[in-house]
Amino acid sequence: MGRQPCCDKVGLKKGPWTAEEDKKLINFILTHGQCCWRAVPKLAGLLRCGKSCRLRWTNYLRPDLKRGLLSEYEEKMVIDLHAQLGNRWSKIASHLPGRTDNEIKNHWNTHIKKKLKKMGIDPLTHKPLVTNNDNTTDQQPPQAAQTHPQESTDPEPTLSSSTNDASSQTDHNKVDLESPPTVTESKEEERSTLDDAMEAINSFLCSDDVPLIDPSEILVPSSSSSSSSYSTSPSSSWEDNNIFENLHLPFMDWPPGDFCEDNNSNDDFGFWKDEDFSWDMLINADPVLDQTSASYTGLL
């Protein structure tokens, strides 16, 4: 029967987004919220596929995104979650507030994979690349090469509440996959349990000579002088006309209570209730933005 394309591709623009396009998209979403991505380009006056708009928003324009390299903490979470979930980047991303699946996927492919390989760990299986006779494929690898903190002696370092039993690795995976913690209830628990786990993970990861991320890179991710953090966007819209950056938007976790997640979906979308911490506030904080997009003011 032939599936319809997601949009009429004739005359649609592809490739890097321009600052002007970003403004239009932001403007539209500020006004109308997120719905009907298919209709967004038309209504927003963009010559883009709806899918492209959604991706641009999700991966780049969302105000709750953290920017810059993943912190050491986040990186370890990714490794741990990948060991449990595999290449389910969106699931992994759901445990890392402010990070997108695309970002994590990229970071995995460009950084973590190499690190693990350098450590002698298969990034796919999280097991030693050199097979150990004492630990066959289905058995636990030596602890010294484990990326699974829950497989170490440190109990329950991950998000799962049912993986204390170090003897049931398969169960551990199964449980996590079938009943992942909800976003709302897991975050605090996540932090505390993972804090506990960090030491165990560190004992493994930090023992390697692989250079870890310099904390200064994390603390100053938006600096234009930072060569490695989102400064290579072909669109140059962030670099040259970064609305949020110009607003001095802090790299913070948005107040959970103020961000209302859409209960009908498990994605990251939602809206902020707190009028004291709104787009309007951010927008009005920047005179440059008023110059470039007068329609931002007074939208909310």
Add this chain to the structure above:
DNA sequence: AACTCCCTCAACCGCCAAACT
């Protein structure tokens, strides 16, 4: 300075599943 190679990451593509009619 000029060139090549390599790395990074934003964006695209195709597929899938849920929602809708």
Add this chain to the structure above:
DNA sequence: GAGTTTGGCGGTTGAGGGAGT
């Protein structure tokens, strides 16, 4: 229940920039 639409996901690509020579 079948067909269609839509949103979302994961894999892949390629432009841009940095490093090395």
